[in-house]
Amino acid sequence: MEFPVDVALAELVPQLPTGPRWWYEVKLDGHRTIMWRTAETVRLQARSGRDVTPWWMDLAVAGMELPPGVVLDGEAVVVVGGKVSFGAAQSRASSSVPRARELAARYPALLIVWDLLALPTGDVRARPYEERRALMLDVLAGxxxxxxxxxxxxxxxxxVAQAWYENLADAGIEGVVAKLGSSPYRAGRSSSWRKVRHAETTDSEVVGFTGTAARPRALAVRLPGGRTALSQRLGARLAMQLAEHLVRAAPAGPGRTDAGEPFTVVDPGLTVEVLAGTTRHAVVTVTRLR
Incomplete structure (x- = not known):
């Protein structure tokens, strides 16, 4: 395996699947994070493939206890007042590195692991979920x-999974992910991984922006069906969070949405949530950065 790895994604569905060999996991509201324990150090990878080790250094230090060669997939979360706080995780991820370390001292992160991609003996992604989970538990027990x-x-x-979904939203549980026990770890979306979420949102790739990188007015997003559309005007807080990423990415020139609106093309490797109902409209509503 080479850094970065393409991550497996769950298909959004309206209700939990049932039947033989389905397993269910709580879905926490944080930042997708791959932990690589190399021969000498630990690297942390975002869903986009970006190296985010400096922002989650407390987790990287903890990862040094893992055997070299282990690669884990999970969610970096921050608990505030007994509740998983996406806002706290987002503040950490979108701040400067010195500020991220200050935040880590006040609110240490957890890495909630749900999969094992590699052992010191090699890649295990082709093995069934049930086998990978058992191996993962053995690794974490050490x-x-x-x-x-x-x-x-x-x-x-x-x-039990339905009870989690219905009763734990106030604790920061975003939903439930269902996985077939026989499923391998496969990059991209697969029907063998399905998720049910409280929010009616879908993930979309950021392909550009209007305004300036330091002060973006709206985003150009590629929706799940392939259509490119502009978002509504961004709120001040969300615009500030996005600017942290956009100013580090070199604009790639002009672009146009499917409806012909101009925007500045950029490839920062960002993903945002948009309201699912707005994906049918010419202008979509972005709810947050993922």
């Missing part, structure tokens, strides 16, 4: 206790 690197809660009982 960490000192307590550790900020922890296994996600999982069950093969759909009634």
């Amino acid at each position: 960490l000192p206790s307590p550790s900020p690197i922890q296994a996600v809660s999982a069950t093969d009982d759909v009634e």
Whole structure:
């Protein structure tokens, strides 16, 4: 395996699947993070493939306890007041590195792990989910206790999963992910991984912006069906968070949406959530940076 790795993604569905060999995991509201324990150090990768180690250095230090060669997939989360806070995780990820370290001292992160991609003996992505999970639990059992690197809660009982979905939203549980026990770890979206979320949103790739990189007015996003559209005008807080990323990316020139609106093309490797109902419209509503 070479850094960065393409991550597996779940298909958004309206209800949990049932049947033999379906497993269910709580879906936490944080930042997707791949942890690479190399021979000498630890690297952390965002969903986009970007190296985000400096922003999550507390997790990188904890990862040094893993055997070299281990690669884990999970969610970096921050707990504030007993609740998983996406805002706290987002503040960490979108701040400067010195500020991120200040935030880490006040609110240490957890890496909630749900998959194992590699062992010291090699790549295990082709193995079934049930086997990878058992191997993952063995790896995590070898960490000192307590550790900020922890296994996600999982069950093969759909009634338990439904109870999680219905009762844990106030604790920062975003939804539930269902995975076939026989499924390999496959890059991209697959129907063998499905998610049910409380928010009616979908993920979209940022392909450009209007305004300036330091003060973006709107985003150009590529929707799941392939259409490119502009967002509504960004709120001040969201615009500031996005600017942190856009100013580091070199604009690639002019572009136009499917409806012909001009924008500045950029490839920062960003993903945002948009309201699902607005994806049918000429202008979509962005809710947050992923």
